[in-house]
Amino acid sequence: MSYNTENIRNIALAGHAGAGKTTLFEALLHAGGVIQTPGSVERGTTQSDTDAQEKARGHSIDSAIASIDRDGCHINLIDTAGYADFRGGSLAAFAAVETVAVVVNAAIGIEHGTRRMMEHARQRGLARVLVINRIDTEGTRLPALVDALREEFGPECLPVNLPAQGGKAVLDCFFQADGETDFSSLAAAHQQIIDQVVEINEATMGAYLDRGEASLSREQLHDAFEQCLREGHLVPICFVSARSGAGVPELLDLAGRLLPNPAEGNPPPFLNGEGEPVTVNPDPRQHVIADVFKIVNDPFVGKLGVFRVWQGTIRRDTQLFVDDSRKPFKVGHLFRLNGKAHEEIEQAIPGDIAAVAKVEEIHFDAVLHDSHEEDRIHLAPMAFPQPMFGLALTPRHKGQEQKLSQALARLAEEDPCLRTEHHKELNETVVRGLSELHLKVMVERMRERYGVEVDTHPPRIAYRETIAGRADGHHRHKKQTGGAGQFGEVFLRVEPLERGGGFEFVDEVKGGVIPNQFLPAIEKGVRQAMETGAVAGYPMQDVRVTVYDGKYHPVDSKEVAFISAGKKAFMDAVGKARPIVLEPIVDVEVAIPESSVGDVTGSLAGKRARIMGTDTQRGGEILIRAQAPLAELTDYPTELKSMTGGQGRYSLDLSHYEPVPPPVQKQLAEAWKPHVEED
Template identity: 80%
Template structure:
């Protein structure tokens, strides 16, 4: 099918784990003619779950992309992982689509992932669609579920079609009003959604009030509907069964006829070098602007950079640049991703999702362009959860250090929520992810793909240090070695800043008592001291350093002297400013059976946690919300599994840092002193 930007629809399937996104993805691909037979999760034959770990576990870990043609549209579908452990790939897909279809399990109703994806899509300014899947499940009250969705997410959530004939068919209630359903009156549902749509546009509303519904053209309805989606005035609810196929073709019709195309959606948040939002032009004749939202290290074609084209046309054999790099690369191979297969194409137009192969410098969130007029722009990044779980590791077999480094680099390229750190002072390599399962998958991939086995142990907790008060510090560095000496004297003041403010360095020198050329050296010395800590060996943060006085010597003053003077004056001030150790506090959400609530809340209380609230869910599930020190949760996966018989799940997000209790600070300080004395 030949298409232009107005024909493209980009849709991500998101939602809680177990809602049937992957089977719905398969059903949509079959209905769209891309595949002949449905794959099976149990047999590991689906289009999206191709990785060995996905097949073994029976759920998605990475996002998968496929394009299908339906009606007048080319629809790019992105199947995403439901488990919170793998949110990196899910959220990165949000930077490439106009619409997020949040899939809801008809039997389980609103779950944690439902709320999270609705919130994230709204924050990104994306159109949202709720798809109630598994409507053929026995003993399901769909009417009550719709009421619950509207109560949770607003009255703008309205059915656009309804199940009929015991969920064997789905009937359109936006364009058509005929038919009957056991669920509700189709005419009533039609009237509700029509009233919601027409009120967004004064002209459409006037025509409707003056002449009635029959005076509204399909184009008027489409334009008003698209405006409602763009402005969040409407969140359509669709019904489907990925198992029987009920509602699947109707869902494709909704994608084709009603969802915004790339030219209609809210403008993407691109910014220039001054961090000012700018507009991109979805014009195929403009200069190229594309954003890489996924990186795949494919064993057959090499490194793949998957990108969304925002303006211009990318052609095979054309020359492109990455970010502000002045060295161009040639687009030797251009692919469209269709599930398991890669189809080579000649060009990608605005709105297209495509991939370029064998370009080593490509990285996640890179901006591709063909003119240096666009080399300073970037897409506003998606807010990813902070990877808090850590493992320190080293190769199991000697001589594999380089191989381990290469494997970690490639895995880091693929996952925006996976981090690798190397702590020089401990000679320790630490990997960080969103959960123990997340890191377990990484280690399995490291072994299966790259042949690297490791031994692991818990890393140090990412404590930080700061000050509780203000103080002044002074140091004179004077050294005479027979020839030219070293001299530098610094007076400075330290002041605390609010949590999360970082670091400020202020030059308050007057009268030239320290020449400006030596201020960077003083700041360098301060930063060196901040990295090494002052109480327990952890980096310092959230403070201001003001240099206000000092002396220099016209012959003996050198940069090295002021580095040393700045460092020691800073440590002098810190020692008098009530230094404290901060610990990371995380938001914890624990989903458990109601029968386990006492054990779980008691266990959290014993970990210095603050219980923030509980939510009762359908099916006897309870969600406990709490805040707890990360240091107390090292063994929590094992403990929760034991308390709930394996039925408990939890997620963590970094909330803030706060002071550790005095006994903990003394313990950390005492453990650091022997190393300090040794150094």
């Protein structure tokens, strides 16, 4: 290994679909000497889009990793998916990098995905770089795009280089102060970014004001630049043409000279078992701490856990633990990933991205460590979008139920935004994802990878239940069967929590009328009742349950008796506490041609939607923001396609839960009655 932690750069390429991230990924690998010829998205020959679905669809679905060794610098690049349907893997990659390079299509400008990824990176405290791609496209108005970026994301967005020769080249304006560019004075751009950088700390600013720029060394400018990135005081703008290669070597130079290394980025948000911040030190001599940010089920090498090393050194034959497991595993093979290729390496130091194979205990977001002092440390969880779209699945061929279950488990391991559920009362397996496309790709992968074919139909909407009032409940469970009987009596109170409050179980039993060993049984009974609901068969939430009285028998009282008493006392209280059904309300963003605005807003209004606002995008596209019940959007993809001639697109994110209208609750309750009567 010819590099240390200070030489590592970890960069994720992110942005809207179609911005050219994968083409840029190829161009960077080519400029870095990793590949002889850049691959083509159209021909399906890229290093990153190797999955059959990616090749067939012509866009990324999973994140891909490759590394470049150039001028003593080791650059780990992660190419992420641009479609919002697959952003779970994109966001997961943010946990492994110091810098996010958000790629913008010069011909289109700021898009929805641009905003999303800039905001996610900002919230995570990552350095951000805006990379304007396709600068040689005829008719692009690059000065106007720079102005739009600064208006959208702040005046801290400043060019560090500028296009020249009609987009065939770029000129550095951070270290260079003269030259001919396509749209701006290089000297003026140089002065603007130097002024922005030097004001970050008093020492640099003082030297600059007293003795001028010539008094500042490149090291001082680098340190100030890096501090600006860390504190969000500067978002560099770079210009490239991934197709022609213009600006690509300069982007690699920028990474090596100015972007933060693992010791310079903002400290990762690690927490201990009590939720308190923990400092992780990028020291190769410390105990190992690594975070798994990607799982790959490879048909040749088995299950791969891809991780970022934050502390210590992982070597082949190292004994590692997964989370709080007391059984270690041995690192038999240590890999570096370059697209689909796996290169064996001897060790991984702090800042490295590497992988281990065939360790079944590894899972997404697992912490790998070599000392039980670290077995409760974990990376603060990221805010992934909630999977709201659902498909109910039935194996097309008899006897494949187990195979279906295993395939779903493997796919869910790889995707943090894929959930599987099994509804016992309906004998229905449901998979939930971010969109219709997300689930369609999952179903096709299940067929291609695991040979499982399924029939699909819409599942039940993920309604929830809660209560609107406070009430008391009581139940005495008494059963005599000849020998020792069963006895347990419970008095409890239920009351609503604020929306999103979850569940609270409170013990207010006095005088030992219910021994402490039976309280967990009562809670278990309550939780069982909450799983099946009280109105329409949906899980309950936002409820506080307080047990305050009861009775027990020194011989006949058993755990099973208090489970039953707790369950039925809870149902008794809920029935008097004005139970209500809650429906998921989603934030909807619909991008459409201007000519379709009337049809689309009218359609949304008919779906009980609230229009929150509209924005005009570059090129005249209209973005409509609304909130709507998810239940009203089950056929929306087809409707939107019809209304916009196939030009509309949309995304959903869970916002909150609201009570359903009374007629809807009545309808749901009536539909559930036959199931209750069967029980």
